[in-house]
Amino acid sequence: MKCRTCRGPAIIELPRHNANFCAEHFLQMCRRQVEKAIHDHDMLQKTDRVLVAVSGGKDSLAVWDMLVELGYQADGLYIALGIGEYSEESREYTERFAQERNLKLTVVSLRDDYGYDIPTATKVTGRVPCSACGMSKRHLFDKAAVDGGYDVVVTGHNLDDEAAVLFGNALRWDVEYLARQLPVLPSRHGFPKKVKPLIRLTEREMAAWCVIRGIDYIVEECPMAEGNRHIGYKEVLNLLEEKSPGTKSSYYLGFLDRMVPVLAAIAATGADSVTPCVQCGAPTGGEQGSVCAFCRLVERSAAHEPVSVELIRKKSRSQKRVQAEASKK
Amino acid sequence: MKVILRNPRREIEIEGRRRVHALLVELGLPRESHLVIRNGTLVPGDEELDKDDVIEIRPVISGGF
Ligand code: SF4
Ligand SMILES: [Zn+2]
Ligand SMILES: [Zn+2]
Numbered sequence: 001m002k003c004r005t006c007r008g009p010a011i012i013e014l015p016r017h018n019a020n021f022c023a024e025h026f027l028q029m030c031r032r033q034v035e036k037a038i039h040d041h042d043m044l045q046k047t048d049r050v051l052v053a054v055s056g057g058k059d060s061l062a063v064w065d066m067l068v069e070l071g072y073q074a075d076g077l078y079i080a081l082g083i084g085e086y087s088e089e090s091r092e093y094t095e096r097f098a099q100e101r102n103l104k105l106t107v108v109s110l111r112d113d114y115g116y117d118i119p120t121a122t123k124v125t126g127r128v129p130c131s132a133c134g135m136s137k138r139h140l141f142d143k144a145a146v147d148g149g150y151d152v153v154v155t156g157h158n159l160d161d162e163a164a165v166l167f168g169n170a171l172r173w174d175v176e177y178l179a180r181q182l183p184v185l186p187s188r189h190g191f192p193k194k195v196k197p198l199i200r201l202t203e204r205e206m207a208a209w210c211v212i213r214g215i216d217y218i219v220e221e222c223p224m225a226e227g228n229r230h231i232g233y234k235e236v237l238n239l240l241e242e243k244s245p246g247t248k249s250s251y252y253l254g255f256l257d258r259m260v261p262v263l264a265a266i267a268a269t270g271a272d273s274v275t276p277c278v279q280c281g282a283p284t285g286g287e288q289g290s291v292c293a294f295c296r297l298v299e300r301s302a303a304h305e306p307v308s309v310e311l312i313r314k315k316s317r318s319q320k321r322v323q324a325e326a327s328k329k
Numbered sequence: 330m331k332v333i334l335r336n337p338r339r340e341i342e343i344e345g346r347r348r349v350h351a352l353l354v355e356l357g358l359p360r361e362s363h364l365v366i367r368n369g370t371l372v373p374g375d376e377e378l379d380k381d382d383v384i385e386i387r388p389v390i391s392g393g394f
Contacts, residue, residue, distance in 0.1 A: 001373045001374075001375050001376075010373050011370065011371040011372070011373055012371050012373060013373055013374050020373065023371075057391055058389070058391070059391075130392075160390070202361075203362070203389045203390060203391065204361060204362065204363075204364065204389045206389075207364050207387065207389040208364055208371055211364065211366060211369070211370075211371055211387075212371065214369075219335050219336070219387060219388075220335070220336060220337075221336055221391065221392060222391075222392060225391070225392030226392075228392040230392055231390060231392045234362075234390050235362075235390070238359055238361040238362050238390075239359070241361050242359055242360065242361055
């Protein structure tokens with residue numbers, strides 16, 4: 001196998017590009033895809049102060065690495081979610097990455113700073129872990145960006161993530177979610193601008209970026225993600241990809257090109273009135289004098305005794321058994 | 330050869346030599362969701378793995394959002 005660019009020995013094959021690459025030209029391909037995404041969707045300016053949401057996983061560390069390499073001023077924010085060993089290890093990877101490169105990293109701890117963690121919040125809300133977790137992360141990234149005077153928040157969502165979310169939204173024909181599934185959310189009503197520079201790169205490519213660049217990241221899955229719907233969608237899309245390379249990118253990038261304009265009128269409607277939360281001042285969709293969802297979650301979770309990761313996992317497994325048995329009947 | 334699998338981490342022994350993609354097929358692991366790594370370097374699909382090699386097959390799908 002030879003590199004498409006230099007004819008030297010290849011280290012990775014990318015069927016969707018109908019090409020193989022050596023390490024150097026693989027990295028070059030990735031950089032170009034990121035630059036193209038940034039340029040096509042007007043994501044970042046070189047003068048922007050950028051805050052990268054880092055989790056210790058491959059995508060967020062790779063995007064931080066790429067942006068710094070491309071000359072952006074990018075700092076990191078890590079949120080310690082209190083998901084047992086998984087959280088401890090992912091924090092170590094993140095801190096090591098930042099230290100080795102002399103990058104600025106801020107750590108916010110749910111337990112130390114807000115008196116709760118994700119397993120406890122999951123118990124309190126009675127919903128899937130990713131729901132309380134996603135909401136907490138969004139709130140804290142927004143807050144850190146506004147408080148720190150950042151122009152834009154970067155997340156490591158890649159092509160597989162976006163294609164899986166699109167697949168889920170289209171399965172349910174959730175038109176409002178479809179209309180808002182954009183790679184750039186402009187800043188409005190006190191929310192910072194948010195962008196996803198990795199939308200043109202797959203998970204496999206991001207993992208390969210990390211291996212080639214010598215970036216250690218947490219390979220283990222978040223234990224709360226088990227059985228998560230998105231993983232199922234990704235597996236389905238990868239089966240199609242294997243049969244017909246390029247399916248994922250034509251699905252998602254075609255959506256951006258051809259469906260998003262059709263949905264633009266719907267995206268423009270929707271909740272436009274925003275008031276500040278009376279407790280933390282964050283913008284919220286509620287009426288005057290209301291408390292935001294994050295503050296309500298903090299209050300309920302902090303009052304609850306801490307719950308272990310294992311307990312939540314046992315509960316979700318037994319729930320699944322009950323569902324499986326019910327569906328057999 | 331020694332094959333290290335992840336999530337959870339475990340090791341298996343495979344007898345004899347194999348090409349990378351043959352090994353993935355044999356283990357039922359889709360190429361699109363795995364990387365094969367030997368001594369910290371990526372190994373392409375057509376490479377022949379030796380019986381003394383130690384390789385890692387790393388899944389690349391992550392959940393959550
Ligand atoms: S998988 Fe879900 S619970 Fe785990 S870190 Fe991601 S969003 Fe949070
Ligand atoms: Zn090359
Ligand atoms: Zn609030």
